[in-house]
Amino acid sequence: MVKLLASASYDKTIRLxxxxxxxxxxxxxxxxxxVTVIAFSPDGKLLASASDDGTIRLxxxxxxxLMART
Numbered sequence: 001m002v003k004l005l006a007s008a009s010y011d012k013t014i015r016l017x018x019x020x021x022x023x024x025x026x027x028x029x030x031x032x033x034x035v036t037v038i039a040f041s042p043d044g045k046l047l048a049s050a051s052d053d054g055t056i057r058l059x060x061x062x063x064x065x066l067m068a069r070t
Contacts, residue, residue, distance in 0.1 A: 004061055006047055008035040014049050016061055028059060028066070 005019040012031040015024050032053035039048050040061070047059040058068040 004044075006038045006040065006061070008038045008049065010034050012051070014038055014047070014059075016047075028057075031055070 003019060004025060005017045007015050007017065009015070012033065012035060013027050013029050014035050015027045017024055028049075031051040032055075034052045035049055036052055037048075037050040040046070041048070044061070046067070047061045048056065049059065050056045056070045057066055059065070060067050
């Protein structure tokens with residue numbers, strides 16, 4: 001199982017990192033404002049993010065793609 005570390009940023013992105021190597025696995029863009037909150041689901045199959053632009057997004061961290069947006 002691949003372990004990932006997620007980071008939220010003032011540059012309006014979230015990034016997924018390999019915590020062992022420090023290499024960025026993927027970056028997700030498209031927010032209109034700062035990303036303020038991120039959290040993995042307990043099983044690690046979803047990554048939720050929220051932004052000051054008022055959106056909440058669900059990501060598939062294994063195959064980086066947007067799954068839902070509100």
